[in-house]
Amino acid sequence: MRGEALNYDEHVLAGILTYPIAIFFLAVLDVHLGFPIETTFVAMALGYVFYVIGSDLPDMDHPEALVHRIAKPFVAVAVGISAFKNLGAAVLLTPYPIINLAIAWFFAALAAVVGWNLFRFLMPDHRGVVHSPIFAAVYAIIAFTIVRFGFVAAPGEALFIALASFLGYNLHLLLDRGSDFLR
Numbered sequence: 001m002r003g004e005a006l007n008y009d010e011h012v013l014a015g016i017l018t019y020p021i022a023i024f025f026l027a028v029l030d031v032h033l034g035f036p037i038e039t040t041f042v043a044m045a046l047g048y049v050f051y052v053i054g055s056d057l058p059d060m061d062h063p064e065a066l067v068h069r070i071a072k073p074f075v076a077v078a079v080g081i082s083a084f085k086n087l088g089a090a091v092l093l094t095p096y097p098i099i100n101l102a103i104a105w106f107f108a109a110l111a112a113v114v115g116w117n118l119f120r121f122l123m124p125d126h127r128g129v130v131h132s133p134i135f136a137a138v139y140a141i142i143a144f145t146i147v148r149f150g151f152v153a154a155p156g157e158a159l160f161i162a163l164a165s166f167l168g169y170n171l172h173l174l175l176d177r178g179s180d181f182l183r
């Protein structure tokens with residue numbers, strides 16, 4: 001990956017180091033423009049996580065990128081867990097609950113393998129649509145949904161985290177563009 005504009009370490013370290021700028025920008029939105037965000041400790045801490053992840057996330061479309069190698073099994077396992085959650089109780093092929101449980105997880109594992117292959121098949125070419133502000137917005141919406149409904153964060157906290165996610169993702173895009181000028 002050294003042939004890429006910037007590598008994993010450079011993107012992630014840039015995310016780690018520039019988060020104070022994002023905090024400043026978001027605090028200005030909050031304090032001076034009355035944006036409905038909340039700068040609580042939890043929002044800023046989770047915002048940091050999503051910001052730094054976002055600083056490398058566009059490279060998930062590169063098969064050799066660390067984020068790609070982490071995202072693919074994560075997606076596969078999430079598909080498998082979802083399959084078990086939605087179908088597990090319906091598997092009653094034997095009179096033995098333990099065997100039915102194992103069979104249900106076997107079907108979940110098959111669904112996970114399908115998820116693995118779908119991830120690989122559906123992932124666009126490197127520097128395609130995933131390297132765009134549109135996907136930054138998708139990432140922000142996903143972050144908002146995860147923290148608002150998964151962690152049950154307050155709406156203002158979830159909005160703060162979504163905006164931090166959006167900024168971190170766009171940091172990656174900005175660094176990729178800037179590095180073209182440095183060559």
